[in-house]
Amino acid sequence: MSASRSRLDRVFQSATALVVVVYALLPLGWLLSISLKAPGDLSDGRLVPGRITLEHYRAVFADPHFPAALRNSLGIAGIATTLAIVFGSLAAYALVRLRFPGRSLVMGGALSIAMFPPIAVIGPLFDLWRRVGLFDTWTGLVLPYLSFTLPLAIWTLSAFFRDLPWELERAARVDGATRLQAFRHVIVPLAAPGVATAAILVFVFAWNDFLFAMSLTSTDHARTVPAALAFFTGASRFEEPTSSIAAASLVVTVPVVLVVLLFQRRIVAGLTAGAVKG
Amino acid sequence: MRVPREHRLGWLLCAPALVSMAAVTAYPLLEAVRLSLYRYDLRFPGTRSFVGLQNYVTVLGSAVWWQSVVNTAIITVASVSLELVLGLALALTMHRIIFGRRTVRTAVLVPYGVITVVAALAWRFAFDPTTGFVQGMGVLDRAWFDHRWSAFAVIVATEVWKTTPFMALLLLAGLALVPADLLRAARVDGASATQRFFRVTLPLMKPAVIVALLFRTVDAIRVFDTVFVETRGALGTEPVSLLGYDTLLRSLNLGLGSAVSVLVFVLVLSVAVVFIRALGATPAGVGAGTR
């Protein structure tokens, strides 16, 4: 390959990379621009703000709803993730290591739920939760999140578990360790990365939910971030909270995006786990 | 009958997960079916009565329902086809790029980490005349949210932006399954790059493509967040999920709303069955990351 051809290639590839980066960051850029605009400039139609102000960010942090929504989101998604990982690990272990009839039932069930339209259960849940007192509570959201994230958790964990060198457990036991010791000292460290990845995937899923949050909450008690953001939109058209919404959106998005980017390789592996084996 | 220890242990370990999944899906679904057979308006709880399939007749005879089915179809077809083409292009790029590979693979995950509602807000603000950036950009300068088709365009654009990367990742995994030796053999056999793509790469990617299509189509049918935030269903853009939501939680009509919900479930199920039976999708053992 002659030098000039390879240089042309390099330029072309770098340009392509740039296009993809712009594609990914464009909407975030829009939000940034809006969040930094002074109130009067909001409609000036400029992508790059003429003057910059941080007042919207200050407003966001001063607003009582915002930290409440954050708290709710973190707590609910966190609890749902923990439970999903625990239940999911047990099931994944069984699916990968044991033979029992109905394995395909579990896999099939998980698959069906992944394709389930949540709208189909919103009604009964709304009705039931109100009667049972779970409406607008953390538990009221944790339960459906748990359900709907379990397929994802089971899938990802199964794929990772399948790849673990289980013979090491046996080797450890031959070396004198008990079953529990072998599990704790050999399997757990090896499984940790896979479990962490599954946890991230599940957390992002729960963090992202909107429909359940909108339907099953009504106050700061349990309203999560996506619902809070959208609710802003509906209420006060008069004061144009657009910039505050944009600021809040960014504040909520940037940490998650950073975490996702940090664990990029693992996440890609988890998202496509099984697709390659299938 | 002695149940082997292994069987028992297997069931035991799966039990918590199974119970959780069933509790919040199977049971409510049955409840939804039950509720759909009643006339049940939460604003007038006393008038609750069994009406059999009457609700279904109402829904299926309603222009609003069919309108929302069409809306859903428009969004689904438009976004899935765009995602397929763009996703394929993106997957090929990620596969072959060397300079900037890590940058691309990282950038591609940003839409995944962004909450759908946030993405919808961003796109809405950008194209809304009072906050947006499209004034003076020639053909882009129009009141997007004043007309049905332009509103659809923004909705579809948002959906495509958010999920093309995921589609690309699934397709990339499928690309990785094409053995390098096969492409080399095709090169030696005299096939040009285009011929190699259409005769070797694409056919071998078919299973991955079909599974990706299955997941994305089912996802697209369930579209809710984007439309809610961008148009609130106005201008004839309301998809079935939003219709169900409004009927259930705005009109508080649990009977009709449940009928809509069950019909949506049937819709999704039929699509999935078509994919699995007719097109031979093999999702078992495939990655599950959806939005």
Add this chain to the structure above:
Amino acid sequence: MAGIRLEGLTKRFDDGTVAVRDVDLEIEDGEFFVLVGPSGCGKSTLLNLIVGLESPTRGEVFVDGERVTRRDPGKRNMAMVFQSYAIYPHLSVRENLAFPLRVAGVPPVERDHRVVEAARALELEELLDRRPATLSGGQRQRVSMGRAMVRDPVAFLLDEPLSNLDARLRGQMRTEIARLHRRLETTTVYVTHDQTEALTLADRLAILDGGEIQQVGTPREVYRAPANRFVAGFLGAPPMNFLRGTRDGMDLVLPLGPMPWPSGLPDGTVTVDVGVRPEDVREVGPTEGRADDDVFRFRARVELVEWLGSESYAHVEMPRGGDSAQRLVVRLSPGGDVAEDDDIDIELARSRLHFFDPGTGIRLRVDA
């Protein structure tokens, strides 16, 4: 059919590794030429350079006198058979065989004709409508070869085609390949790491190590007169024995014992590596006499006997071996009853010894 000529071919990869270094080779029209060497020696890279899947950093490739170095692989009219067979799994056997012809735009009638012809030559007729997934390894290999044949190329390039087959099948396919070559008479370049395949199939072969050609010649030439220690040790199974010999006055002292210092070695040589193949070490009965100037007799203790049915080998300790664990491998007569811990008499004929420079490994000539 055409001759292939390589001039100064060098391939350096982006990470700095030089896979092929300055290779000059002339392959005759119609020849079955084998590139053999251990893994990583550059033979596959060399093949890829010939077919055009890789471009050389330096050097030229000529086919039938024409310079093809920069030409696309599809335009060189060569056919390649891969180690992994590289059969299209989504096409039937028939469609696989027809693929190159379809791509080239050959009209359907002629296409079918050539497909059937190739299928017949490889006994694939009954499998034409089957899918590759339903075929055995050997059948897939034949499909791979069939696809190469239909194109009627100027040369066949085979990259370790038999490595994925079990031993028995490998032997069968080897014979078939040889038979096919006799029939088609197309120039063939064959890459393998298996020296048995190389010796049995080649008209001529080139041994490679570290990207460089060590020796080129007919199987007999390279086996009998290896150019250096590497070639000597690579060809032949069991491999050649190497003994370090030092000069002591008029003697060459081996771990086996002393023998007269061979004349003809460069002056000043103090150490030399002596090679002898197991089959060139003769076991003699105690009553046989014959010791003469060119035959040296030693006594050694048997440590291990390997009996293989048609052959038998003894690993013997050498009397002057010291603490070394080195054993001499000796071919025994299969009918004999040599056992472990026996002392046996062995004979080396000077004419059967190979001498190598201990530093460079190059073969040293001695007076006959």
